[in-house]
Amino acid sequence: MTDNTAILTTRDGAVGTITINRPDTLNALNIPTLLELERALTELEADDGVHVIVVTGAGERAFVAGGDIADLDSRQGLAHYLDFAEVIHRVFRRFETCDKPTVAAVNGWALGGGTELLLSLDVRIAAETAKFGLPEINLGLFPGAGGTQRILRQIPSCRARELVFTGDQFTAAEAVAWGLINRAVPKADLMAEAMATATKIAAKSPLILKMIKRTLRHGAEMPLGAALAYEQAMIGLVLDTEDSHEGCRAFLEKRKAAFTGR
Template sequence: MSETTNDLILTHVQDAVGVITINRPKTLNALNVETLLALEAALTGFEQDPQVRVIVLTGAGDKAFVAGGDIADLNSRQGLAHYREFAEVIHRVFRRFEVCDKPTIGAINGWALGGGTELLLTLDIRLAAEEAKLGLPEITLGLFPGAGGTQRIIRQVPLCRAKELMFTGDQITAQEAVQIGLINRTVPRAALMDEAMTLARRIAEKSPITLKLLKRTLRDGADMPLSAAIGHEQAMIGLVLDSQDAHEGCSAFLEKRKPQFTGR
């Protein structure tokens, strides 16, 4: 295990899993520009680390994953300054998580409100503590989700439910979030990180190159008509079959042994 910290973001690596912890518990892990830039740097480090195969993201403390943005900061801004100084950063960082070639898992340890829900919408798999609350309450401030949330949520949950969440600003329980497909499942709070790490280790055993190409197939295909997406899939599985890992996996199956994937 290795561990680093820059106060705002904690990172460590264990068993091929890189863990990123947003570390502002006194502000309920609210996102500001400084925190977003530190978060981006942590992600970049794990993307470039060949020892890291899966990334887990969580929040410090037992109250919040990310409780949103800094309201006082938002209140101090006019539109153009916000667009230049904050919106560009948060959109870039969230998109970086969304297009990351390595699988990402959210361990939602508490409130995920506003920017917190928008952030989890960029992650591949989402586990939540049973007590977690989620929502997009921006409308109660005279705002609406502005970090990609309006577009990502309507592509991931039924449109009528997405609209209800955004129009009312209501918080929902983790159990309700499971029902609408916003998160995968709930976990007792005490077991959340163990569950996330167990899942991450299972995924980390798979072929890194195949996971990378699978993620690209899913991501790119989602924006294509079905006929084009099927053709894209056909091309991508052809690339997979050029990898050593594909033949290692098939050989291991035939030889009744566990495959040893190297990412080649």
């Protein structure tokens, strides 16, 4: 599949993997890298044979260690808003709204934009040695790629505010305890664990996974009453699919379901 300078994509069965491939810069994100990342996501989204997407970083040290600080220092407000910020917000939102489940395999530092990318992905597995943080305050900045908004919605408000105010780094064990990641595993086992999780999800109906993701995403942005009504409508649509009835019949017949995505 795609083999570009900054982004690599591969496929193993129904699992596509995106690797951010700038290990010499700790996989820092700049505009060319973000645009390649967006193209890789578009390619895997369009591939009907890919049901789940894994995202990881190249090298031993970093998942994504943030943005290019020298580049940020060269920017002024309006140009930044219309240029880099526009691109990174769009790309991270694309991952967040992707109809295919995503799995993060955090192999090392996930700082600044690395943590912000993580916040846009569905299932998160990290090496026990991984480190996280939103250190922008130490540069006289604050997280500007969705970090302030997503972290408030994913962990307790007081914890989120402390992390953003102090810029302190935190460990994989702490991230698990706060519910920010699913689990931490020995680094040597990271990709095997991420692929096993992705493969398990990929065995489900891709159509129902798509509808679940939409239900979760849109429902989270609604008041509870509206979200429950939306869920009620979506489960009705699910019962119009072939896969829902195949799953029920397979259960009754004590066999493995053969999902087709219809």
